Amino acid sequence: MLLRGTGVGRGIAIGPVVRMPDPLSEPDEKRRTTDADSEYSRARAALTTVAADLADRAALAGGEAEGVIHAQAMMTQDPALLDDVRSRIEAGSTAERAVFEAFHSVRQLLLSMGGSPADRAVDVADVSQRVIAQLRGVAPPGVPNVDHPFVLLASDLAPSDAAMLDIGQVLGLITLGGGPTSHTAILARSKGIVAVVGVADAAGIDDGATVLLDAGDGTVTVAPTPEEIAASRERLLARRVAVPVGPGTLADGTGIELLANIGSPDEAEAALRQGAEGIGLFRTEFLFFGARTAPTVAEQQAVYRRLFAACEGKRVVVRTLDAGSDKPLAFLGTGVEENPALGVRGIRALRAHESVLRDQLTALAAADAETDADVWVMAPMVADADETGYFVALARSLGIRVAGVMAEVPSCALMAGQVLGIADFVSIGTNDLTQYTLAADRRLAAVAGYSDPWHPAVLRLVKMLGDAGTQSGRPVGVCGEAAADPMLAVVLVGLGISSLSMAPSALDAVRTQLRQHTLEHARALAVSALGASTAADARARVSEQS
Incomplete structure (x- = not known):
């Protein structure tokens, strides 16, 4: 049986399926038999324990996952939620029931809002399950602990589970929901785990069944034959033409810089060892998540100095704080927004709280002056020339030598x-x-099929930016997950992109694929993709001509 989804990476995985366990049962509605203060103390202790566990997981996870898991930990200490738990206990509920109902109320609110807030409902449910498990004295549902390598099958993964996958045990990952840019896909790619996401029909796969995942084709084969396994391995070998670690180049010698996306200074040295020519996206959110006040200039400067020192002589592109939407920060005070994905986020949030931006730019400029890295700084979610002019002028006035913007909105x-x-x-x-x-x-799983950067509409916008870069003589790069797709990376180069930044684990595959094409051929593939009507059509056209 052949099932289709969206592949993450280019590898294959073969092994027995292990399904994620069912969630804990809903707590009974029975009334408590202890006094309210004692019961609330139980709830607070469980919440505190879970917060500490999540903080530890965040530190171990690092990268983009760190900020996401930190946000989960912060939920457990939210004053409004604590007040809700207390009031439910005082009304007669047990600690388990009060926690369940309080988190369920938040989850339903997020689901009703749709968009990015709805997706955070998964995170809320995960925290609720962990707290209830702590109160019951049992292990929380999560990735099963088995004594053999396996392929994990899940509806979707909470960030705390996805970030902690043991690559020594988890051969591959299948999810019913999610798309190529979901948190699960991004974290799987960063850990080098073969994954096929958005496989809606995978729910019928039996526990223990042998499956073959081919991420390059985005397929899951249940009970594969020896011939199917052999064919898949041949395809994998064809994708792995050996190219030595070194600068990214096309077959005709055209240079394409290959950079790495990282979320903390500790990841820089490992990325450079894996062949990154520099850092194309340094996410600074980890400095701000969990803080009641913004970090000081001195605190930020010390972190940036450590990063720049590790990247001496190499480019480091820093993104200023990207907050708002699904990444709210209390000290920014953006308040509740009906549709935060279209609200005060990115450069809008920074412009509304300019002191935070000024401090960050001041710290970056000071750290740059102390080191020999080639520091570039960019603002997130910039919509037009007015916002560009605001950021570039402010950055230069505070000592930033190279100031740019992220193109994330049409x-x-x-x-x-x-x-x-x-x-x-x-x-x-x-x-x-x-x-x-x-x-x-x-x-959001319900619209995962639309979240595909191969869509010709997206590629046409990339071409507009690539053309403008060529005309102005200024570089245009890609730092989104599209850069980690080897064939799409070739198309992006054909659209005028001069650098690609990705999870370090994707560098080898992208470097190898680029070496198979000339600039002329990359441009021809781009023209073909632009003429497609759907993402699947674009992908198929390019595949046929590669």
């Missing part, structure tokens, strides 16, 4: 000529660009 691409007349560079965040172009939340 308007930035439509105004590419004006934007690149001001900014020193543009980096395209294809994850958000895709979701805003297709009006499909990249983390």
